[in-house]
Amino acid sequence: MCTVCGCGAGETKIEGGAHEHSHGHADGTVHSHGHGHDHEHEHDHHHDHAHPHEHEHPHTHADGTTHTHGHEHEHGHGEVHEHPHEHEHVHAVGGDLDYGSGPARAHVPGLSQSRMVQIEQDILSKNNAYASANRQYFDERGIFALNLVSSPGSGKTTLLCKTIELLKNEVAINVVEGDQQTANDAERIRATGVPALQINTGKGCHLDGHMVGHAMQRLQPADNSLFLIENVGNLVCPAAFDLGEQHKVAILSVTEGEDKPLKYPDMFAASDVMLLNKCDLLPYLQFDADLAEANARRVNPRLKIIRVSATSGEGLGEWLDWIRNGLQAQAGKREVTVDQLKAKIAELERQLAAR
Numbered sequence: 415m416c417t418v419c420g421c422g423a424g425e426t427k428i429e430g431g432a433h434e435h436s437h438g439h440a441d442g443t444v445h446s447h448g449h450g451h452d453h454e455h456e457h458d459h460h461h462d463h464a465h466p467h468e469h470e471h472p473h474t475h476a477d478g479t480t481h482t483h484g485h486e487h488e489h490g491h492g493e494v495h496e497h498p499h500e501h502e503h504v505h506a507v508g509g510d511l512d513y514g515s516g517p518a519r520a521h522v523p524g525l526s527q528s529r530m531v532q533i534e535q536d537i538l539s540k541n542n543a544y545a546s547a548n549r550q551y552f553d554e555r556g557i558f559a560l561n562l563v564s565s566p567g568s569g570k571t572t573l574l575c576k577t578i579e580l581l582k583n584e585v586a587i588n589v590v591e592g593d594q595q596t597a598n599d600a601e602r603i604r605a606t607g608v609p610a611l612q613i614n615t616g617k618g619c620h621l622d623g624h625m626v627g628h629a630m631q632r633l634q635p636a637d638n639s640l641f642l643i644e645n646v647g648n649l650v651c652p653a654a655f656d657l658g659e660q661h662k663v664a665i666l667s668v669t670e671g672e673d674k675p676l677k678y679p680d681m682f683a684a685s686d687v688m689l690l691n692k693c694d695l696l697p698y699l700q701f702d703a704d705l706a707e708a709n710a711r712r713v714n715p716r717l718k719i720i721r722v723s724a725t726s727g728e729g730l731g732e733w734l735d736w737i738r739n740g741l742q743a744q745a746g747k748r749e750v751t752v753d754q755l756k757a758k759i760a761e762l763e764r765q766l767a768a769r
Contacts (some may be wrong), residue, residue: 415535416536416618416620416650416651416654416732417520417534417651417654418617419537424616426613426614426615426625427613427614427616428611428612428613428614428625428628428629428632429561429597429600429611429612429613429614430611431628432464436665436727440747444475447668448505451560452464466732471636471743478644493508495633497667502516506615510723511756517531517764518530518531519536533695534633534654538655539656541622541623541624541655541656542623542656543623544622544623544624544626544627544658545623545626545656545657545658546658547623547627547658548623548630548657548658549658549659549660550628551630552641552651552658552659552660552744553744553747553748554748555635555637555638555639556634556637556639556744556747556748557635557637557640557641557744558639558640558641558660558737558740558741558743558744558748559637559638559641559643559657559658559659559660559679560640560641560642560643560646560659560660560661560662560663560737560740561575561643561645561657561659561661561662561663562642562644562648562650562663562665562750563648563652563653563662563663563664563681563685564647564664564665564666565600565644565647565648565649565670566647566648567647567667567669568647568665568666568667568670568691568692569597569665569667569691569692569724569730570644570647570665570691570733571602571603571644573665573689573691573722573724574589574603574642574644575602575603575605575606575732576607576722576724576730577642577730577733577737578606578642579606580730580734581640581734581737582606582608584738585638585639585712585741586613586635586636586638586640587608587609587639587640587641587642588609588610588613588633588635588639588640588641588642589603589608589609589610589641589642589643589644590610590611590621590626590629590633590642591603591610591611591612591613591644591646591740592613592615592620592621592625592643592644592645592646593612593613593614593615593646593647594614594616594617594618594619594646595614595616596612597612597613597614599612599644600612607659609633611632611633613625613629615646618646618650619646619647619648619650619651619652620645620646620648620651620654620655621643621646621652621657622655622657623655623656623657623658624637626643626657626658627658637748638744638745638748639735640741643657643659645657645728649678649681650678650680650681652681653678653680653683653684654680658666661685661686661687661740661743662681662684662685662686662687663685663686663687663688663689664681664685664687664688664690665688665689665690665691666689666690666702666706666710667690668687668690668691668692668693668695668696668699668703668706669695669701671686671697672701672702672703672706672709673709675688675706675707675709675710675712675713675714676712676713677710678690679713679724682710682713682714682717683713683714685717686716686717687717687718687719687720687736688707688710688717688718688719688720689719689720689729689733690703690707690719690720690721690722691719691722691723691724692723692725693721693722693723693726693728693729694723694725694726694728703721707719718736720732720733720736722728
């Protein structure tokens, strides 16, 4: 999991700006900063071993795993022993391995479960602070923000483009695109006529609240607008990172397996909506859509599921109506916030007049 293993410690680049670089410290804290310098890290590891001969030998461990490796023997008496025949030990596998059963629900070599939990809490607490600030920004301005998540190849960008084409004359739209490299998807979005900002995460496997906050500053979305975030294609890490959105929307295509929600439960548990995409292909596939929905609801009983196709238009009306309802709810939230602010100002004025 990226909250403890460090796979997100690469360079992040927000289009039109400098690189950001993350540093992890011994106490588990991580911070990011922009930099304009080059640095190199050289590591030399020398291991000299003299072995006159080699053969492969399988080993079975107490946990049931079996591995085979080549190994060599050096004999102190100066003789080299040859093995004219192959020998192999075959043992039955003692059971599956589950590295997600501990308190951290993950495994990193050299780190204890308690240490991993501490690191994850440190990282997520910092991210949550950024996400909370983003959410306050959205709420105060009536902006409806959605975080679209899926595995690569689910048709997320195509569906997003179709959604934009159908809504852009009704509401102002801004888009944040997340990928490890390239601005290909942002260019596709811009072709629809709406502003889009690319975030390249480098080694990182997800967007975070800090990145999205910078994107908001660049895009300056209008009040009562729609803010769409297309996360990095990944069904694991984005589940843990709040971006300040009102809803996560998981996209599962019918070209994937019906058991995806069971294999990647955290993502579907964290989402409020699942779009079952590419439904126009169902007649040509051996995919049980009912089973896929049932599996998703096993993970998240409250999940709203809409079957859609950007090609045939199936389900798009229901999807767009759900977005419209969200926009209306956000606008109402903004009105409440403004009314509260007006009431507070009036009370302060009353107190000043009474002095």
